[in-house]
Amino acid sequence: AQKITQTQPGMFVQEKEAVTLDCTYDTSDQSYGLFWYKQPSSGEMIFLIYQGSYDEQNATEGRYSLNFQKARKSANLVISASQLGDSAMYFCAMREGGGGSNYKLTFGKGTLLTVNP
Amino acid sequence: DAGVIQSPRHEVTEMGQEVTLRCKPISGHNSLFWYRQTMMRGLELLIYFNNNVPIDDSGMPEDRFSAKMPNASFSTLKIQPSEPRDSAVYFCASTIGITEAFFGQGTRLTVV
Numbered sequence: 001a002q003k004i005t006q007t008q009p010g011m012f013v014q015e016k017e018a019v020t021l022d023c024t025y026d027t028s029d030q031s032y033g034l035f036w037y038k039q040p041s042s043g044e045m046i047f048l049i050y051q052g053s054y055d056e057q058n059a060t061e062g063r064y065s066l067n068f069q070k071a072r073k074s075a076n077l078v079i080s081a082s083q084l085g086d087s088a089m090y091f092c093a094m095r096e097g098g099g100g101s102n103y104k105l106t107f108g109k110g111t112l113l114t115v116n117p
Numbered sequence: 118d119a120g121v122i123q124s125p126r127h128e129v130t131e132m133g134q135e136v137t138l139r140c141k142p143i144s145g146h147n148s149l150f151w152y153r154q155t156m157m158r159g160l161e162l163l164i165y166f167n168n169n170v171p172i173d174d175s176g177m178p179e180d181r182f183s184a185k186m187p188n189a190s191f192s193t194l195k196i197q198p199s200e201p202r203d204s205a206v207y208f209c210a211s212t213i214g215i216t217e218a219f220f221g222q223g224t225r226l227t228v229v
Contacts, residue, residue, distance in 0.1 A: 035217055045208065045220035091160065095218075104173055105150055105210070105218055107160040 003027065004092050004108035011113050013082045020067070021077040021111045023092030029053075033095040033103075034075040036066065039110070040088040048090075051075060082115045089113075123209050123221035130228055135197040138224045141190055142211030150218060151184055151194050152208040160208070166192065199228045 005024045013019040025034065036048040051059045051066045059066040067076040079086055092108040122141040130136050142149050151163040164174040166186045174184070181200070186192040196203055204227050210218040 033216075037220075043206065043223055045210070045223075047217040047219070050217050093218075103148065103167075103214075104162070104165060105212070106162055107152075109159040 002108075003096075003106045004094055006092055006108035006111050008111045009109075011111055013079075013113065013115055015084060015115055015117050016081055018078060018080045019082055019113065021079070021090050021092075021113065023075045023077065023108060025073050025075060025092075025094045027073075027094065027096045029096045031097045034066065034068070035093040035095070035105075036064070036075075036077045037091045037093060037107075038086075038088045039091065045091075049077070079113075084115050084117060087113060087115045121209055121211050121219050121221035123207075123224050125224060126222060127225045128227070130199055130226070132200055132228055133198045134228075135195065136199045136203075136226060136228075138194040138196075138207050138209075138226070140192045140194070140209030140211075140221060142192070142209070143219055144190065146211035146213045146219075147189070148212045148218075149186060149192050150208075150210045150212075151192070152210065154206045154208060154223075155204075163194070196226075199226075201228045204228050 032053045034051045038046045049059050049061045049064045049066050051068045058068050063080045065078045089110045089112050091110045095103045095105045124139045148167050150165040153161045163176045164184045169186045184194045206223045206225050208223045210220045212218040
């Protein structure tokens with residue numbers, strides 16, 4: 001079974017508008033972490049934002065915020081005021097605990113975001 | 118800090134040849150991950166190590182793939198013999214605890 005599901009293969013947004021990228025996850029662990037990464041066309045993986053399973057507040061990092069709904073097992077990324085440079089592939093990832101300090105990090109299939117001028 | 122360092126950045130090899138990809142994690146990080154990225158399959162976790170010990174290698178596709186981490190500052194991913202379907206970008210990432218993983222620049226492997 002897929003651990004991380006990103007249902008939007010591609011998304012389009014107008015420059016300066018907000019966009020939400022969806023992510024749902026599946027785990028039976030109580031302690032886990034959720035991440036979003038950006039991969040521009042140059043190929044590098046850039047960390048954007050992190051949410052811990054015990055964090056009560058939604059994580060925010062500049063224009064990025066994570067809409068964490070634990071009961072629904074969703075961790076959507078919200079990008080406010082989109083910029084042309086936001087055009088990239090976006091990956092949702094989960095790190096779940098295997099006991100002790102063994103944590104497996106798995107990724108969704110990604111969403112390709114295109115920001116239109 | 119130099120970040121996660123992977124070498125080579127690009128590798129072109131003939132089918133049947135042995136390929137070795139290298140990774141130097143960030144100093145002090147205790148977990149290391151190897152991923153393979155293709156258009157068809159996305160980012161696949163191949164294997165991960167914790168404190169130099171392989172924890173989960175269930176993502177390693179075949180016996181042709183092997184990975185080692187002889188010490189905390191070095192890991193290798195070997196493919197022997199290589200096949201054209203192994204062509205992909207291979208990423209190494211390291212982390213400590215449950216915090217974000219830092220990725221290397223990747224190795225683009227082409228097997229002809």
